[in-house]
Amino acid sequence: MEVEFMTVDTALLPCMLLLRAMLQLPISSTAKVMYARMLDMIFLSGIEDANGILFIHFPIVELRRHLPAAP
Numbered sequence: 001m002e003v004e005f006m007t008v009d010t011a012l013l014p015c016m017l018l019l020r021a022m023l024q025l026p027i028s029s030t031a032k033v034m035y036a037r038m039l040d041m042i043f044l045s046g047i048e049d050a051n052g053i054l055f056i057h058f059p060i061v062e063l064r065r066h067l068p069a070a071p
Contacts, residue, residue, distance in 0.1 A: 016040040030067060037066055 016036040038058060046054035
């Protein structure tokens with residue numbers, strides 16, 4: 001069996017941050033994924049207000065596009 005290990009030169013796929021604390025909250029998996037998605041948007045294209053606080057503009061219609069289809 002051939003094994004490949006990660007090194008400092010290993011290219012990583014784009015990923016989203018999910019805080020460990022989120023895993024223990026009594027909320028749905030969908031809510032956790034959407035939190036990670038919004039946090040990702042803040043880091044990638046967050047806008048600073050006059051006080052240096054980051055925020056995002058995420059319209060409800062766009063938010064719905066990122067949710068899994070309802071069963």
